[in-house]
């Protein structure tokens with residue numbers, strides 16, 4: 079069953095949203111929302127009683143545009159899931175009002191991390207000459223999660239249950255994916271990116287590939303990445319292999335088995351992503367500190383004390 083309410087006049091939406099932002103229905107009542115900005119991919123899963131919104135975009139305005147688009151498909155109450163704490167995945171949540179917001183990291187973490195990211199990304203957008211977007215990022219009200227996911231949580235949307243699953247260490251230290259078992263869909267967050275190299279800035283390059291392999295063990299036919307077009311299991315499997323090859327190159331550079339130049343030339347995601355992965359590995363495992371200077375040369379064991387038998391030659395033994 080597909081609900082298309084069509085209540086909203088698109089032309090009336092005053093918020094910024096890319097002209098080519100669009101829905102892709104990837105399975106029965108499961109949608110991916112493709113955005114021009116950052117080539118991002120948000121998600122929507124609709125049950126009989128409520129719907130789950132997966133990530134919310136980079137600003138409150140982007141969130142309003144997304145919420146409006148969701149209301150084109152369903153008027154059921156919503157809950158929100160954050161795949162992780164990077165700003166583009168949750169700065170739009172204020173548009174969704176009071177609702178359950180699921181995430182792996184707690185609210186305090188999101189507030190602290192969001193505050194720093196808001197300043198950093200506003201500065202970056204301003205530097206890129208995108209003043210209006212910078213202002214919006216700076217003004218977005220942060221909505222920390224209020225429902226914590228530890229391990230896996232089954233969320234009943236009415237007639238269908240989705241699984242919110244904590245994974246990683248991987249793309250970061252608070253990754254969560256959303257599985258829709260009855261439709262065979264995996265929303266992978268930024269553990270997978272289609273059309274751009276994965277982002278290693280706060281990643282765990284050695285652990286990341288195993289996390290993806292684990293996620294793919296149920297062979298979901300549809301895999302929705304955090305950026306880029308939805309794809310299938312075989313595409314995801316290919317990217318898991320590239321993540322593993324990148325991890326291997328990082329390890330071999332650390333061991334001195336290949337040079338950094340060789341790794342940059344042969345990394346499957348290209349030189350820039352490989353350099354980021356190598357830098358992140360160095361950051362996570364800095365070279366061991368110089369060995370402490372040896373203590374001043376010890377004098378060694380004292381020379382043996384030789385005790386000579388003292389024999390008094392003056393004693394006349396014959397006297398006894």
Ligand SMILES: [Zn+2]
Pocket residue numbers: 162164249268277
């Ligand atoms: Zn991310």
